[in-house]
Amino acid sequence: DGGITQSPKYLFRKEGQNVTLSCEQNLNHDAMYWYRQDPGQGLRLIYYSQIVNDFQKGDIAEGYSVSREKKESFPLTVTSAQKNPTAFYLCASSSTSGRLFDEQYFGPGTRLTVT
Amino acid sequence: GEDVEQSLFLSVREGDSSVINCTYTDSSSTYLYWYKQEPGAGLQLLTYIFSNMDMKQDQRLTVLLNKKDKHLSLRIADTQTGDSAIYFCADLYSSASKIIFGSGTRLSIRP
Numbered sequence: 001d002g003g004i005t006q007s008p009k010y011l012f013r014k015e016g017q018n019v020t021l022s023c024e025q026n027l028n029h030d031a032m033y034w035y036r037q038d039p040g041q042g043l044r045l046i047y048y049s050q051i052v053n054d055f056q057k058g059d060i061a062e063g064y065s066v067s068r069e070k071k072e073s074f075p076l077t078v079t080s081a082q083k084n085p086t087a088f089y090l091c092a093s094s095s096t097s098g099r100l101f102d103e104q105y106f107g108p109g110t111r112l113t114v115t
Numbered sequence: 116g117e118d119v120e121q122s123l124f125l126s127v128r129e130g131d132s133s134v135i136n137c138t139y140t141d142s143s144s145t146y147l148y149w150y151k152q153e154p155g156a157g158l159q160l161l162t163y164i165f166s167n168m169d170m171k172q173d174q175r176l177t178v179l180l181n182k183k184d185k186h187l188s189l190r191i192a193d194t195q196t197g198d199s200a201i202y203f204c205a206d207l208y209s210s211a212s213k214i215i216f217g218s219g220t221r222l223s224i225r226p
Binding site (some may be wrong): 042044103106109 | 148203217
């Protein structure tokens with residue numbers, strides 16, 4: 001079955017620690033995205049990547065980093081510089097044979113709690 | 116500024132129609148989307164409409180677009196308990212190559 005997987009579903013970390021969230025897709029999509037979701041708010045774009053070895057900052061990139069070494073994988077690192085990291089993180093992908101950001105497929109999300 | 120707005124809650128009786136509304140500010144929208152999010156899950160694309168269309172129907176879903184008023188709606192006919200979820204509208208900007216999501220409308224179904 002084609003899809004996007006994110007692991008783990010729940011993640012707990014102490015303040016001051018970096019943490020990496022995994023995102024893998026087997027849809028052969030070129031573009032991948034990371035969003036943050038807070039209660040009562042829409043999704044906010046953290047980073048996106050249109051192609052391997054290239055990525056762009058979104059609206060709230062500060063305190064986050066990404067890599068795109070393989071087409072299938074787009075891990076997100078939440079660094080200790082992120083002031084309010086507790087949130088639900090969603091990874092998505094889309095085929096850029098269309099438009100960037102078009103018809104995105106989302107993973108199940110990772111809920112990160114930092115105490 | 117760039118914005119997409121939705122009301123936060125909607126409650127309907129099972130079997131009735133649900134109408135979820137969305138307003139946006141961008142004048143260069145190309146596509147507008149409706150996504151569904153079930154509890155603890157990611158978003159699922161339900162449907163979308165191109166900005167030069169007025170209406171799109173897909174089984175129980177009807178999307179209406181009033182471009183003059185920058186108003187988008189999603190009508191779900193014969194609402195079922197499985198339709199309970201948060202519904203997000205999203206606006207794809209052609210000029211800035213970005214997408215803006217609304218804050219989501221939580222649809223609850225009462226018996």
